[in-house]
Amino acid sequence: MTSLPVPRRPRSWPRVAAVVAVIAAITAVTVTPALGGIRVDLGAIARNWHYGAHHLAQMAQLDFSILPRTAKPLLETLEMAVVGAAVAAALALPLSLWAARPTNPGPSRRAVRAVLNVVRSVPDLVYATLLVAMVGVGALPGVLTLVLFDLGVVVKLVSEAIDSADSSYMEAGHAAGGTQTQINRLTAAPQAWPAYGSQVLYSLELNVRISAVLGLVGAGGIGRLIDEVRGFYRYGALAVIILEILVVVIAIEVASNVLRKRLR
């Protein structure tokens, strides 16, 4: 075991140092107001923390008397989440195939992507506010908001998964004289299925969190109740509602993790 002619290991630390320096510099600029950065005043935490601590202390005194009133809005939130995710899933499958290069080599892909970029760049609370104005207070504007939000997320992630996946089977489909639609239906859709299913489950998880907030602008669900108890400074009741949402979110995550494992 004498000296093997092992080539010298290339040095990597100069690159690592350069990357760290760049990240540090960018961070420094972004927190320096003189250079156009944001103001981050850590001293404010020390000066003000006791106000927040007071609220936290109030929240620690859980007020379970709110529980009976939460059942219905919480169920509504869940229903909104499921319906929103289901409608978005139905629309997202063809849209994902149209938005990915292997499954749509033509120019219409750019149009689909452009529209989805617009859909995705509008914040969900803006959708909710506009839709409440258009279709009235209730669960419907909430569901529509969730559908638009989910479409943006699911189509982007699934189409990117299709873009980066191996698509050699496409060549066989073309060589057999298939149209792009035939190839997509019979082979590309099943190939995209795990990515698609996984993202739809993820959108369901997101929906529960988002729909909890949508009530603040009148779009149904538990959010309206959150707004109300906050308005009356009932922090103990607020804590109970948050715990309930936490339980629901965890339950959905556990369920979707189980389902996701079966997708492979």
Added chain:
Amino acid sequence: MTERLATAPGAAQAASGPWPLRLSDVTVRYPNGTVALRNVSLSVAPGEMVSVVGLSGSGKSTLIRTLNGLVPVTSGHVEVGPYAVDELRGRRLRQLRGSVGMIFQGFNLADRTSVYNNVLVGRFSHTPTWRTLLGLVGHDDRDVVMAALDSVGMLEKVWGRAGALSGGQKQRVAIARALSQEPRVMLADEPVASLDPPTAHAVMSDLRRINSERGLTVLVNLHLMDLARQYTTRMIGLRGGELVYDGPAAPADDAVFEEIYGRPIQARDTLERSS
């Protein structure tokens, strides 16, 4: 649960006679400037079994893909049966492709779906798009698929996932996919380069059987000398995109291959010695 089918009409043999192939002064220049084929002319009679031999990068894959229009020619003419391939677009191009089966080095199966769906791909050109979209499969198509799978000994796996098969099984399914087109011509692009020697021989035998029993015109790309000699009757040599040999395969000696390869013969040029 093997379902034996009575001989499905039209499935066991090609719809009708094989087609001739002709390339006239074909040049292919890729958008990046690479010239993959340079003034290649050749013609193949109906029912011939021809190998195209050359090193990787010699233009074999490009040549075979000009025949079904997967690669458009820059100049020259390509005729396959009654079709002038270089003039085809859209529906007519798909019609031609429906009559030309093709198998690939990497099998090109959709791994996550069933063997059945993968072979059904071969029926695309015989099926209106709306029927495929709705998932409607006619009895005839189903019978053709089952007969094609049976002819390569893969009928048992019809409902299994394509991704769960071994390499040799995948290539058999790919052959069944091509056969279910009921083609007049069979193209094979390095069909055994990803397979171990016994499986490689089995797949080459399948191709030879397709040629002799169904009488299909077969064009197969190979980089191994012994397979070309053993399984094909005529051999075309490509070097740097130019045709450098066109003659009988069996008597081609090492000197001929050294001329095609442009270098001395090495152990990896044959299946037996390289394995």
